Amino acid sequence: xxxxxxxxxxxxxxxxxxxxxxxxxxxxxxxxxxxxxxxxxxxxxxxxxxxxxxxxxxxxxxxxxxxxxxxxxxxxxxxxxxxxxxxxxxxxxxxxxxxxxxxxxxxxxxxxxxxxxxxxxxxxxxxxxxxxxxxxxxxxxxxxxxxxxxxxxxxxxxxxxxxxxxxxxxxxxxxxxxxxxxxxxxxxxxxxxxxxxxxxxxxxxxxxxxxxxxxxxxxxxxxxxxxxxxxxxxxxxxxxxxxxxxxxxxxxxxxxxxxxxxxxxxxxxxxxxxxxxxxxxxxxxxxxxxxxxxxxxxxxxxxxxxxxxxxxxxxxxxxxxxxxxxxxxxxxxxxxxxxxxxxxxxxxxxxxxxxxxxxxxxxxxxxxxxxxxxxxxxxxxxxxxxxxxxxxxxxxxxxxxxxxxxxxxxxxxxxxxxxxxxxxxxxxxxxxxxxxxxxxxxxxxxxxxxxxxxxxxxxxxxxxxxxxxxxxxxxxxxxxxxxxxxxxxxxxxxxxxxxxxxxx
RNA sequence: GGCCUGUUCGUCUAGUGGUUAGGACAGUAGGUUUUCAACCUACCAACAGGAGUUCAAUUCUCCUACAGGCUGCCA
Numbered sequence: 001x002x003x004x005x006x007x008x009x010x011x012x013x014x015x016x017x018x019x020x021x022x023x024x025x026x027x028x029x030x031x032x033x034x035x036x037x038x039x040x041x042x043x044x045x046x047x048x049x050x051x052x053x054x055x056x057x058x059x060x061x062x063x064x065x066x067x068x069x070x071x072x073x074x075x076x077x078x079x080x081x082x083x084x085x086x087x088x089x090x091x092x093x094x095x096x097x098x099x100x101x102x103x104x105x106x107x108x109x110x111x112x113x114x115x116x117x118x119x120x121x122x123x124x125x126x127x128x129x130x131x132x133x134x135x136x137x138x139x140x141x142x143x144x145x146x147x148x149x150x151x152x153x154x155x156x157x158x159x160x161x162x163x164x165x166x167x168x169x170x171x172x173x174x175x176x177x178x179x180x181x182x183x184x185x186x187x188x189x190x191x192x193x194x195x196x197x198x199x200x201x202x203x204x205x206x207x208x209x210x211x212x213x214x215x216x217x218x219x220x221x222x223x224x225x226x227x228x229x230x231x232x233x234x235x236x237x238x239x240x241x242x243x244x245x246x247x248x249x250x251x252x253x254x255x256x257x258x259x260x261x262x263x264x265x266x267x268x269x270x271x272x273x274x275x276x277x278x279x280x281x282x283x284x285x286x287x288x289x290x291x292x293x294x295x296x297x298x299x300x301x302x303x304x305x306x307x308x309x310x311x312x313x314x315x316x317x318x319x320x321x322x323x324x325x326x327x328x329x330x331x332x333x334x335x336x337x338x339x340x341x342x343x344x345x346x347x348x349x350x351x352x353x354x355x356x357x358x359x360x361x362x363x364x365x366x367x368x369x370x371x372x373x374x375x376x377x378x379x380x381x382x383x384x385x386x387x388x389x390x391x392x393x394x395x396x397x398x399x400x401x402x403x404x405x406x407x408x409x410x411x412x413x414x415x416x417x418x419x420x421x422x423x424x425x426x427x428x429x430x431x432x433x434x435x436x437x438x439x440x441x442x443x444x445x446x447x448x449x450x451x452x453x454x455x456x457x458x459x460x461x462x463x464x465x466x467x468x469x470x471x472x473x474x475x476x477x478x479x480x481x482x483x484x485x486x487x488x489x490x491x492x493x494x495x496x497x498x499x500x501x502x503x504x
Numbered sequence: 505g506g507c508c509u510g511u512u513c514g515u516c517u518a519g520u521g522g523u524u525a526g527g528a529c530a531g532u533a534g535g536u537u538u539u540c541a542a543c544c545u546a547c548c549a550a551c552a553g554g555a556g557u558u559c560a561a562u563u564c565u566c567c568u569a570c571a572g573g574c575u576g577c578c579a
Contacts (some may be wrong), residue, residue, distance in 0.1 A: 061579085072557085127576090137505050139506040141575090226571085228573055229573090261572085300518085301528095302516090320510060326516060461537095477538095
């Protein structure tokens with residue numbers, strides 16, 4: 001016999017309400033960000049409501065500070081919520097720790113209806129029983145010891161102050177059916193579900209219970225969450241049914257795994273959104289990449305603006321296979337966005353990144369004292385826009401414009417065993433560059449430097465190499481002539497002079 | 505152990521009962537080039553295995569293998 005399997009059809013007249021429900025045990029990571037994003041996309045697309053709920057019922061693992069971290073990351077991603085912390089509404093509060101009386105009230109109702117019961121078994125006792133079964137190779141299920149207690153026993157126990165949890169009484173041998181948007185029809189027999197605890201002995205609810213109560217009370221119409229919750233769904237449906245709540249639509253998203261196919265964790269490198277912000281990834285690139293993990297539009301398109309995603313996104317085109325996180329592809333997408341970004345926009349981002357960088361390194365004494373940072377960055381952008389994949393890479397590439405250089409040992413001796421007379425080249429470069437008019441245009445700089453190459457009958461490559469190291473303290477730089485122009489005559493000559501001093 | 509789920513190039517994916525199985529990232533080679541990129545061209549590379557249904561299966565069914573999830577007074 002089927003338990004009341006009223007899977008709701010999408011109802012067009014009814015407002016769609018989705019939620020993202022993180023537990024504050026850490027920063028917002030890639031996987032949760034994708035879940036949040038898909039919820040947000042669906043809500044935005046359907047002009048529904050995106051609700052944020054904090055599931056902080058585990059006092060042991062809960063970390064208050066991480067709530068703010070999560071909110072901050074969500075805001076940075078632009079995933080603003082219609083209801084939740086900081087945005088109150090009739091369905092609040094949106095922190096489960098503030099809803100304990102609600103959970104308690106509903107659990108009392110269940111007890112009264114004999115759909116739940118007190119359990120006085122101690123965690124230690126249960127642990128022992130479980131262990132024994134596993135050793136025997138048998139499946140473990142709570143033996144319903146406390147279900148057999150008489151009402152007098154229960155009363156006595158409670159009166160004597162014995163701690164108790166509340167267990168849900170799982171109906172016997174019933175089939176639970178539900179349709180998941182991604183995984184299709186799922187059928188589970190209640191025999192494989194034990195009488196799970198809904199209220200802990202500390203009075204706080206457990207996940208499978210509170211999530212069902214809240215989703216129902218908050219009138220959530222579509223539950224979109226990670227695949228790790230697929231096997232929890234039957235338990236939640238049991239709760240819905242016990243109260244005759246409407247069952248929402250379920251969409252489980254395939255997991256995001258690390259490159260080694262294991263669950264994403266710290267050992268896979270940066271997994272928090274915050275880390276990616278630090279590394280200079282841009283909002284739209286991250287969202288674009290996240291969208292591609294478990295979802296696709298067609299065989300050709302990989303680049304989507306956020307507004308394009310809102311138009312094209314469909315729950316039904318989400319696929320089942322867990323996806324491995326590919327840092328390289330994210331990097332490529334980020335580079336793509338940087339290359340195609342408005343210069344003014346890139347300027348703002350780079351300036352912010354640069355200021356953070358300078359502050360973090362405690363650098364006050366800049367090479368560039370006259371020109372405002374922003375103005376200089378504006379000039380630099382065309383030189384680097386096509387050669388960086390992250391903002392951080394950008395800063396690395398252009399820092400010698402701002403920061404005094406001190407030649408590394410490696411570069412100080414770079415030409416020692418090479419057949420080039422670096423000193424001679426620099427001498428000539430110095431001379432010819434000092435002759436360039438005070439306007440110091442890249443074109444003139446190029447002309448004069450090429451002249452050196454001709455005079456010495458040397459490949460221009462060599463000339464460029466020597467000059468580059470002298471002015472940039474690196475074998476890599478933005479295009480040389482323009483770089484020299486922006487650096488300015490004074491600094492260029494000063495650095496060439498300095499480097500000559502070092503190698504001679 | 506029990507229950508649930510998944511498996512197309514290295515990675516993300518498209519796709520169909522009959523296709524040279526498509527694209528993107530990465531990789532390789534070449535072009536361009538003052539470095540690094542970007543850009544252009546080409547190349548490499550996949551239907552987990554076995555049975556069944558069928559004229560025909562990567563596509564449908566079953567089994568196996570492998571992987572993941574749940575089985576907590578975690579979420």
